[in-house]
Amino acid sequence: MRLLRQTTALAAGLLMSVSVMAAENYNSYQQEEPGYFAMIGDLVIARPLLLAVTAVGAAAFVVSLPFSAAGGNVAEAGRELVVRPGAETFVRCLGCTRSGYGRKQQDENL
Known part of the structure; x- marks a missing residue:
């Protein structure tokens, strides 16, 4: 059960970081x-x-x-x-x- 929670937390963290990076790239595309x-x-x-x-x-x-x-x-x-x-x-x-x-x-x- 502990491994499942750690894996879920890691996946959620990765998804959030990817979405933040995509938003930054989109904003830079709008300006450049x-x-x-x-x-x-x-x-x-x-x-x-x-x-x-x-x-x-x-x-x-x-x-x-x-x-x-x-x-x-x-x-x-x-x-x-x-x-x-x-x-x-x-x-x-x-x-x-x-x-x-x-x-x-x-x-x-x-």
Whole structure:
């Protein structure tokens, strides 16, 4: 029984240290320039998906236009359905996690 408790405590300690290290790496990734894998993943996976989301959002905006016009929130619907996904697709730098024209502009906005 004592061995089971020691093993469980050791496993819990290892899991906590791994999660702390992962959180530190994630935070440093947020602050530093994106690396090779982040850029490739963004180019191959994220950008095509965001382009599809932008196209679906534009179609949804056109379909919802009579209802949003009646409700008086055409600008909000356009911003949320078309502009924000479009900005994430075309304005965000390759591999970055926030939209903007480049890393310097993002740092100035913080």
